Amino acid sequence: MELLIPGLALVALMAYLSTRIKRTAAAAFDAEAVETDEYSIQKPEGFLNVIGGHYIFEAYSKEFGSVADKFRMATATLTASDVQIRDAIADITDEILSDTGEVIGERHYRVIEAWRTVNGDEQRIYYKLGENGGKTYTLEIDVLNEASDELVQKVEAMLASFELK
Numbered sequence: 001m002e003l004l005i006p007g008l009a010l011v012a013l014m015a016y017l018s019t020r021i022k023r024t025a026a027a028a029f030d031a032e033a034v035e036t037d038e039y040s041i042q043k044p045e046g047f048l049n050v051i052g053g054h055y056i057f058e059a060y061s062k063e064f065g066s067v068a069d070k071f072r073m074a075t076a077t078l079t080a081s082d083v084q085i086r087d088a089i090a091d092i093t094d095e096i097l098s099d100t101g102e103v104i105g106e107r108h109y110r111v112i113e114a115w116r117t118v119n120g121d122e123q124r125i126y127y128k129l130g131e132n133g134g135k136t137y138t139l140e141i142d143v144l145n146e147a148s149d150e151l152v153q154k155v156e157a158m159l160a161s162f163e164l165k
Contacts, residue, residue, distance in 0.1 A: 029062050039078065039137065042161035044154035047076070055079055057139075059158075061151065065121065065144045074155050076141040078162075083136055104163050107132065111159070121145070126155065132164040 031045040034057065043049050043059055050058040057078035065071045102109050112127040121144060128139040139162045141155050 036165075038080075038132070038165060040161070040163050040165065041078075041139075042158060044158050046151070046154065047074070047158070056137075063151070065146060071118075071121070071144060073147050073151055074141060074143045076139065076155075076158060078137060078139045080135045080137050082134065084131075107164050124152075126159050128159050128162050130162075130164045137164055 028048055029046055032043050032049070034041050034043055034049060036056075038056065041057060046062050047059045048062065050060070055077040057076070059076045060072040061074040063073040065073055102111060107130055109128055109130040112129070114125045114127070116123055116125060124143045124145060126139075126141040126143070130137050139159065141159055143152060143155050147155075
């Protein structure tokens with residue numbers, strides 16, 4: 001009998017902690033605004049922002065591809081380098097589907113849409129390049145061709161929301 005009460009308390013504590021962990025994990029995939037001294041971007045619902053990764057900004061979708069189940073349906077990375085935009089564009093060797101420019105505030109950006117094949121799976125790649133402080137920032141978002149229209153719209157909204165400060 002003296003073990004029953006501590007046992008029930010332990011089970012109740014475990015149930016409470018399990019619920020809190022599930023709720024916190026689900027909240028990580030909510031939409032959020034990511035702002036730093038260098039940039040701002042709107043991470044859409046269904047994407048996880050990787051903290052402390054190898055990139056300035058990194059996010060990936062919750063869903064995996066059906067054929068390529070090792071790949072996320074979409075991934076986004078932000079890098080910075082000292083090369084000029086025209087040199088960065090020359091480094092993009094994939095077939096370019098579209099190349100447009102846009103101006104947000106006082107900054108000029110290049111938006112490039114391309115495709116590539118990785119392990120037999122076609123991917124659409126969106127690039128958004130901008131310069132600030134002598135650096136070229138490249139936001140690259142890879143999307144598997146099997147992605148839903150809803151996911152593609154979220155990706156395009158994230159791409160449009162990226163802005164340098």
